[in-house]
Amino acid sequence: MTLNPNPELGVRAAAPRLIYRKPDVLADRSTHYCPGCGHGIVHRLLAEVMTELDLPAHTIAVAPVGCAVFAYDYLNVDFVEAPHGRAPAVATGIRRVRPEAFVLTYQGDGDLAAIGTAEIVHAAARGERITTIFVNNGIYGMTGGQMAPTTLIGQRTTSSPLGRDAALMGFPIRITEMLAQLPGVTYAARGSVGDASLIGKLKAMIKRACLVQIEGGGFSIVEALSNCPIGWEMTPQQSLEHLNGPVVEAYPLGVIVDRWVVSQPAGAGSAGAGSAGGEAPAPAAGAGPEA
Amino acid sequence: MTEPREIGVDARMTEAEAGRRSRVLMKGNEAIGEAAIQAGCDAYFGYPITPQAELLEWMARRMPELGRVFVQAESELGAINMALGAAATGARVMVSSSSPGISLMAEAMSYMAGSGTPMVLVNVMRAGPGLGGIGPSQSDYFQATKGHGHGDYRVPVLAPASIGEAMELMATAFELAERYRTPVMLVADGILGQAMEPVELRFRNPERHVFDWALTGAAGRPARIIKSIDLQPEVLERRNLALQHKYAEIARQETRFATECMDDAEYVVVAYGTAARVARSAIEKARARGIKAGLFRPITLWPFPTRELARLSRHVHGILTVELSSGQMVEDVRLAVEGRCPVAFHGRMGGMVPTPDEVVGALKALSGKVERTREREREQQQKRHSGLLEDRTGGHRRATEAASRERTQGAEVGVRAGTRGGGER
Amino acid sequence: MECSVVFAGFGGQGLLFTGQVLARAAIKDGLEVFWIPSYGPEMRGGTADCTVIVADHPIGSPVVDQFDAAVAMNLPSLRKFGPRVTPGGLLIVNTSLVTSQTSARAEINELRLPCTELAARGGDDKLVSIVALGALVGRLGWVTPESVRAALREISAKKRPEIVHTDLGVFEAGLEAGLRVTA
Ligand SMILES: Cc1ncc(C[n+]2csc(CCOP(=O)(O)OP(=O)(O)O)c2C)c(N)n1
Ligand code: SF4
Ligand SMILES: [Mg+2]
Numbered sequence: 001m002t003l004n005p006n007p008e009l010g011v012r013a014a015a016p017r018l019i020y021r022k023p024d025v026l027a028d029r030s031t032h033y034c035p036g037c038g039h040g041i042v043h044r045l046l047a048e049v050m051t052e053l054d055l056p057a058h059t060i061a062v063a064p065v066g067c068a069v070f071a072y073d074y075l076n077v078d079f080v081e082a083p084h085g086r087a088p089a090v091a092t093g094i095r096r097v098r099p100e101a102f103v104l105t106y107q108g109d110g111d112l113a114a115i116g117t118a119e120i121v122h123a124a125a126r127g128e129r130i131t132t133i134f135v136n137n138g139i140y141g142m143t144g145g146q147m148a149p150t151t152l153i154g155q156r157t158t159s160s161p162l163g164r165d166a167a168l169m170g171f172p173i174r175i176t177e178m179l180a181q182l183p184g185v186t187y188a189a190r191g192s193v194g195d196a197s198l199i200g201k202l203k204a205m206i207k208r209a210c211l212v213q214i215e216g217g218g219f220s221i222v223e224a225l226s227n228c229p230i231g232w233e234m235t236p237q238q239s240l241e242h243l244n245g246p247v248v249e250a251y252p253l254g255v256i257v258d259r260w261v262v263s264q265p266a267g268a269g270s271a272g273a274g275s276a277g278g279e280a281p282a283p284a285a286g287a288g289p290e291a
Numbered sequence: 292m293t294e295p296r297e298i299g300v301d302a303r304m305t306e307a308e309a310g311r312r313s314r315v316l317m318k319g320n321e322a323i324g325e326a327a328i329q330a331g332c333d334a335y336f337g338y339p340i341t342p343q344a345e346l347l348e349w350m351a352r353r354m355p356e357l358g359r360v361f362v363q364a365e366s367e368l369g370a371i372n373m374a375l376g377a378a379a380t381g382a383r384v385m386v387s388s389s390s391p392g393i394s395l396m397a398e399a400m401s402y403m404a405g406s407g408t409p410m411v412l413v414n415v416m417r418a419g420p421g422l423g424g425i426g427p428s429q430s431d432y433f434q435a436t437k438g439h440g441h442g443d444y445r446v447p448v449l450a451p452a453s454i455g456e457a458m459e460l461m462a463t464a465f466e467l468a469e470r471y472r473t474p475v476m477l478v479a480d481g482i483l484g485q486a487m488e489p490v491e492l493r494f495r496n497p498e499r500h501v502f503d504w505a506l507t508g509a510a511g512r513p514a515r516i517i518k519s520i521d522l523q524p525e526v527l528e529r530r531n532l533a534l535q536h537k538y539a540e541i542a543r544q545e546t547r548f549a550t551e552c553m554d555d556a557e558y559v560v561v562a563y564g565t566a567a568r569v570a571r572s573a574i575e576k577a578r579a580r581g582i583k584a585g586l587f588r589p590i591t592l593w594p595f596p597t598r599e600l601a602r603l604s605r606h607v608h609g610i611l612t613v614e615l616s617s618g619q620m621v622e623d624v625r626l627a628v629e630g631r632c633p634v635a636f637h638g639r640m641g642g643m644v645p646t647p648d649e650v651v652g653a654l655k656a657l658s659g660k661v662e663r664t665r666e667r668e669r670e671q672q673q674k675r676h677s678g679l680l681e682d683r684t685g686g687h688r689r690a691t692e693a694a695s696r697e698r699t700q701g702a703e704v705g706v707r708a709g710t711r712g713g714g715e716r
Numbered sequence: 717m718e719c720s721v722v723f724a725g726f727g728g729q730g731l732l733f734t735g736q737v738l739a740r741a742a743i744k745d746g747l748e749v750f751w752i753p754s755y756g757p758e759m760r761g762g763t764a765d766c767t768v769i770v771a772d773h774p775i776g777s778p779v780v781d782q783f784d785a786a787v788a789m790n791l792p793s794l795r796k797f798g799p800r801v802t803p804g805g806l807l808i809v810n811t812s813l814v815t816s817q818t819s820a821r822a823e824i825n826e827l828r829l830p831c832t833e834l835a836a837r838g839g840d841d842k843l844v845s846i847v848a849l850g851a852l853v854g855r856l857g858w859v860t861p862e863s864v865r866a867a868l869r870e871i872s873a874k875k876r877p878e879i880v881h882t883d884l885g886v887f888e889a890g891l892e893a894g895l896r897v898t899a
Binding site: 065069081083084085110114115117140142143144146147149158159160161162168169 | 338339340341344347348351352355363365366367368391421422
């Protein structure tokens with residue numbers, strides 16, 4: 001099945017039909033992202049979801065250090081800049097003193113799965129009621145394409161010039177699966193920006209993660225597999241093929257854990273459709289600190 | 292590495308000329324990495340950060356080639372503590388990063404200084420505070436020289452002004468680290484890291500010593516401990532005193548600086564690193580406009596060349612400090628000068644670099660101010676002189692008061708008489 | 717003598733490489749040289765430039781705000797660096813991309829060259845920056861053409877030996893253009 005990313009559309013058939021409107025929360029300016037970069041897609045999905053759920057006015061977001069460091073220039077919501085990797089701790093501080101806010105971190109794989117491992121693990125362990133959008137492009141984009149913890153075995157980067165060698169550089173981390181082990185994690189899923197249908201599914205995951213927070217669940221995270229044509233030294237087209245091939249093989253798509261029964265599914269109930277390895281939703285009891 | 296080129300020696304070429312032509316073009320970050328390798332670096336630990344990513348990448352390629360250790364850590368915290376571990380066993384160890392990363396290393400730096408663990412740390416500085424721009428900056432002078440982490444400690448800080456000098460100083464850094472059992476820092480700015488200059492492929496590999504402290508397994512000897520703490524205050528104080536003796540020794544033996552055009556200089560620009568190069572151009576321009584200017588360039592930021600600067604401040608009319616910061620080293624300059632001559636400052640921040648013309652402008656402003664003050668002083672002296680003749684009692688008191696007022700108001704004004712002996716330390 | 721030139725244009729036009737060729741040639745001529753790229757995220761915008769300072773004495777300030785020469789391979793570069801050429805200096809504009817706009821400065825020498833066409837004549841229309849380097853060397857003579865040829869041979873021989881010949885051909889085309897055209 002294909003998910004309609006915008007269920008309202010297509011209901012009325014009156015002409016002229018508005019096919020798409022850029023959400024107001026998405027700033028009216030061009031981004032600094034390289035041509036073909038996945039960050040822009042994730043920004044757009046986030047903007048759409050926030051608009052649909054009426055979140056922008058009370059969102060406080062935490063920007064990472066990575067290519068998305070300037071996300072605050074592209075999304076018109078309140079933002080604070082966190083040191084590299086510390087966004088989940090910063091978000092925790094916000095959450096604890098502003099229970100009414102919608103709290104969001106947006107992080108890259110270097111930011112979240114390398115330097116920020118302690119912070120993400122402990123935010124998840126505490127079941128912080130925050131939502132993390134984790135853009136995994138398997139590389140340090142901003143600093144010039146060095147190896148990340150998520151880099152595939154054999155992948156050449158500027159700091160693994162002969163390819164990632166597991167004996168010396170270890171194995172790729174599936175950190176979302178690791179986090180999903182923790183009872184504080186209410187929702188964890190992995191999507192991709194690989195093609196239009198995957199993008200639709202990714203949006204549904206983001207929406208569900210946001211709903212979990214809105215409705216009082218614990219920690220929610222969506223990992224978005226993304227491409228970095230520059231860091232991968234590929235054309236945008238090649239990078240998408242690589243993303244849909246070896247990357248997805250190493251990082252299976254789907255809902256990893258869903259421990260929340262959202263009171264009103266709001267069209268997002270089937271977020272895990274077509275996914276592998278999804279765990280059956282568990283009762284909400286004890287999921288988060290406020291549950 | 293850019294391979295050594297065949298030297299196209301022409302029969303008519305002088306040796307010096309041939310030398311100049313045999314140089315190779317190297318990028319600062321890569322030259323620093325290669326110099327460390329040639330200085331016998333056994334292990335490198337790092338984490339990517341601009342503007343020193345090429346240094347990490349150089350090591351990523353070269354160290355495994357040579358069968359040596361390269362680890363890209365999960366963070367700067369990881370990197371520096373890996374270095375701590377490797378260095379504790381006596382390995383020649385290096386870490387590099389840039390400002391925010393160095394901040395994360397502060398805790399381990401303190402441990403290493405406290406426990407006497409040698410290590411070389413390169414900081415290609417960013418324009419902080421916070422995330423910091425990647426343009427050239429010297430905004431980490433305080434951090435480097437006044438302590439990164441907590442506690443009563445210092446580390447030698449080397450500040451090259453060219454890629455060639457950076458290469459030479461890398462060997463020095465390892466030497467100092469092992470001689471004094473201390474972390475040593477080398478600071479550069481983004482320009483030095485990113486630029487390419489011709490360099491001679493002359494390297495130095497400091498002699499290896501057998502360390503009587505390194506952890507190698509206690510077979511046949513009492514176990515060794517590398518630590519920074521003793522629980523009894525008396526013992527801990529002795530440990531700290533030993534550190535302080537070491538620092539005094541380093542200050543006596545290892546202070547480095549360079550001067551240019553100082554013979555007849557009336558005004559001195561004090562600057563290090565890239566700022567010193569700007570100053571060099573400025574001095575040339577200033578001289579063309581009649582200001583006799585010279586350059587004093589600290590090469591060790593700690594130990595700071597206090598004594599030399601103090602000596603110099605007795606002869607010159609004024610000092611201008613130029614930095615890529617809001618004015619950090621200038622505090623050490625003022626401490627050294629102790630008010631013997633005016634000390635002015637010119638700096639840019641955020642990745643901006645002052646132009647030579649800006650520096651000339653600052654020199655002109657300084658010299659103008661000094662000339663006016665001297666003029667006023669002369670006038671006053673004349674008045675005082677005639678006043679004394681008229682009224683030997685009241686006039687003298689008034690003159691003394693005026694002089695002391697002058698001294699306190701314009702702390703920088705030229706009371707350069709040799710009557711106060713406190714300058715030299 | 718101390719001269720500065722900025723090579724500016726799009727990423728992919730080979731500007732950083734060309735700056736390095738000039739730097740290596742300067743070394744061969746026994747000169748001092750300093751090469752500095754614009755670095756970091758600003759490169760993402762698709763622009764790439766580098767500055768090369770050539771001197772017969774140790775180089776002081778590595779940052780220049782007025783250039784003795786500028787190579788503008790596209791319109792944004794012309795806008796950015798055209799005004800920063802010193803009076804009497806040389807501005808090389810790539811008319812293959814900048815068709816009608818000029819610096820509108822009478823006090824500088826504006827050399828307008830169809831770099832793509834000239835590069836094609838030399839053997840590869842992508843080597844536009846080498847054309848500009850040829851013209852710069854032909855016109856200003858900071859370094860000798862022999863040294864540039866040697867530098868090109870040396871670099872290409874290591875990386876892509878098959879293109880040495882084309883590199884040299886394109887350089888000659890630029891050199892000729894620089895020597896011939898009078899601004
Ligand atoms: C403490 C610290 N260390 C390192 C850096 C340099 N740095 C900036 S972004 C980044 C990683 C970017 O990778 P990722 O999080 O995967 O984001 P991407 O750019 O790939 O989207 C690093 C290491 C920094 N700014 N601060
Ligand atoms: S470097 Fe990679 S992640 Fe960063 S903007 Fe470019 S394509 Fe995107
Ligand atoms: Mg990444």
